[in-house]
Amino acid sequence: MGIRTAKLADIERIQSLVNGFAEEGLMLARSRHTLCEHIREFMVYENEEEIIGVGALHILWDDLAEIQALAINKGHQGQGIGKIIVASLLQEAEELGVPKVFALTYQSEFFFHLGFHGVNKEELPQKVWQECLYCVKFPNCDENAMLIDVKNEEE
Numbered sequence: 001m002g003i004r005t006a007k008l009a010d011i012e013r014i015q016s017l018v019n020g021f022a023e024e025g026l027m028l029a030r031s032r033h034t035l036c037e038h039i040r041e042f043m044v045y046e047n048e049e050e051i052i053g054v055g056a057l058h059i060l061w062d063d064l065a066e067i068q069a070l071a072i073n074k075g076h077q078g079q080g081i082g083k084i085i086v087a088s089l090l091q092e093a094e095e096l097g098v099p100k101v102f103a104l105t106y107q108s109e110f111f112f113h114l115g116f117h118g119v120n121k122e123e124l125p126q127k128v129w130q131e132c133l134y135c136v137k138f139p140n141c142d143e144n145a146m147l148i149d150v151k152n153e154e155e
Helices: 008-023 032-037 081-096 108-112 126-132
Strands: 002-005 042-047 050-061 064-072 100-105 117-119 144-149
Touching: 002 081, 008 032, 008 042, 008 050, 008 064, 042 081, 050 081, 064 081, 081 100, 100 108, 108 117, 108 144
Parallel strands: 064 100
Antiparallel strands: 002 042, 042 050, 050 064, 100 144, 117 144
C-alpha cells in the first residue's frame, strides 16, 4: 500500500476512477489519449494492486504548475490518501523548482487545510486559460482557484 508514479498499465484504472467523478460533474473527464500523453504527470495510491487514488502535477510555466485529476475512490475518502497524493505532488514541484502550484476545484476546504489559499481565477496567467478553452465548462467555470507557494509551504 502506498504512492508511486503511474505506469501505462494503469491508464484504464485511472480513467475509470477519474471519469466516474466526471460523470457526476465533479471533475473533468480524461480521454485515454490524454492520459497516455500525460502519464508521467500522474501519481497513484495503490492498495493491494487496486488504484484507490490518483492525482497529477501539470507544469504550465517555469513558475507555475497545476494539480489536476485528484480523485480518491469513494470507499477510501477521509483516510488521508488525498493529502498524501497532494504532498507528493508538491514535493515534486519543489524538486523541479516550481514555486507556485494551484488547483481549480470544488473542494476548496480540502486544499485550504493543506495550506492553499483562495485566489481570483482572473489573477492566474493567460497560459492557464489556454487549456480551459477545451473544457465543457468554458467560459462559465464555477470551480474555485486555490494556490500555494511551495517554498513557504512548510514554514
